Amino acid sequence: MGKVRIAVIGTGSIAQNRHLPEYDENPNVEIVAVCDIVEERVKEAAKKYNAKPYTNYEQLLELEEVDAVSVCLPNYLHAPVSIKALDSGCHVLCEKPMATSRSEAEDMIDAAQRNNKKLMIGHNQRFVSSHQKAKAIIESGEIGKIYSFRTAFGHAGPESWSAEGKGSWFFKKDQAFIGAMGDLGVHKADLIRYLLSDEIREVGAFVETSAKENADVDDNAVFILKTDTGIIGTLAASWAYTAAEDNSTVIYAEKAILRLEDDPRYSLIVQYKNGDTVRYELDGIQSNEDGGQSKSHVIDHFIDSIVKDKEPLIDGVEGMKSLDIILAAIESVNTKTIYKLEK
Structure with missing residues (x-):
């Protein structure tokens, strides 16, 4: 063609x-x-x-x-x-x-x-080198059973880079539907599904609008997640990380801890139970910092x-499964219960 x-x-x-x-x-x-x-x-x-x-x-x-x-x-x-x-x-x-x-x-x-x-x-986030390398390590079985995780995505908010600044649609519920959860949280929901090759089944969430005066959407959200196979962890999405961006994920496993984008120099650090540590210098994560965005x-x-x-x-089905986690979080907030996703 x-x-x-x-x-x-x-x-x-x-x-x-x-x-x-x-x-x-x-x-x-x-x-x-x-x-x-x-x-x-x-x-x-x-x-x-x-x-x-x-x-x-x-x-x-x-x-x-x-x-x-x-x-x-x-x-x-x-x-x-x-x-x-x-x-x-x-x-x-x-x-x-x-x-x-x-x-x-x-x-x-x-x-x-x-x-x-x-x-x-x-x-x-699926195309980030450290995330792809971590997925390969997990799939190889070398770090054994996965027990837990924490993942976060936060920065100072869309007003610093959105075309409309403080008047951006990001802050308006009728246009954005959700705030930091939709802007950042859905990325990490997708990443955890990708890394673990596992589906999220239970979601508990707390959300607040505490950092943005002109917003009627969430600017801080924390989820507790449980997968099909019983892995539990947390996901944080925020527009209130004012000093620097946080785009880190940590996987806690039987034989090692994987630290993804958790160190300013090494995009992946593997700390093995036997005391060995392997540090990978890979392509950096796509970022809004430093006046531009690297290739996605x-x-x-x-x-x-x-x-x-x-x-x-x-594809659309994958996108929907990641969206489902955010929708479940909203239900959890509204009902003040742990929301169970259907299989």
């Missing part, structure tokens, strides 16, 4: 820092159109990437010959826009969380299946799945 013709719907920070530059770098891609309701912003992106600007995504899908789209919009628009794009014959890469409900996620999966198109959700590998994987006609690593 020729170049994959791409449209990016939503030209805010995630599109500007990840999707557009990474599509631009991929030799198999031609960026043909961009869309945003903010006219000035979309015109700027169109000029930079030699693409056609639109302020109406339905018009874009109708008028342009597009093979695939990135959906980089506020959370409440993920499902309707993805479904419209899939029904228009496009493959879709949708930002996380994939939807705001289980039924929306199911509708997205159905749309991909009936149109025979790829649906990928942008969970970039999500875009390249999405394009590769189209060019080679194979299922992406994080």
Whole structure:
């Protein structure tokens, strides 16, 4: 096939820092159109990437010959826009969380299946070198049985990097649906499922809005999780880690402790029960710090799945399973009980 013709719907920070530059770098891609309701912003992106600007995504899908789209919009628009794009014959890469409900996620999966198109959700943590290496170590069996884990993702909040700053949709419940849980927590929910090759079955959660004055969504969330096989651990998502970003995960096992992104120099440290320690210097994690974002590998994987006609690593079903954990956490908060996920 020729170049994959791409449209990016939503030209805010995630599109500007990840999707557009990474599509631009991929030799198999031609960026043909961009869309945003903010006219000035979309015109700027169109000029930079030699693409056609639109302020109406339905018009874009109708008028342009597009093979695939990135959906980089506020959370409440993920499902309707993805479904419209899939029904228009496009493959879709949708930002996380994939939807705001289980039924929306199911509708997205159905749309991909009936149109025979790829649906990928942008969970970039699976592509981090330390995470992939840790998964391989766990799968090899060399560290024995996994007992427990803790994982965290936090920074000072979206206002420092979102295109709208303090007025961002991230802080508005009608557009974001959830706060730090959706922005960061869903990434770690997906990562734990990936690392352990295990599904989360029970979820207990506490959430607060304590750090952001202009928000009606959570800015601090802590989950207690239990997997199918009985592994227990914690997940923290926060917009209140003001001094530095925390993107760490620690796995406690029978024969070793794995420390992922928990050290400023070594992205993976394996501390063995016998006293040995192995330190790995691998590619760094994708970060919002240092004035930019490093390559996510999500875009390249999405394009590769189209060019080679194979299922992406994080398809709609995988995205929905990670979303389910966040939805379970909301139920836990609302009912003040441990929420059990169905098998």
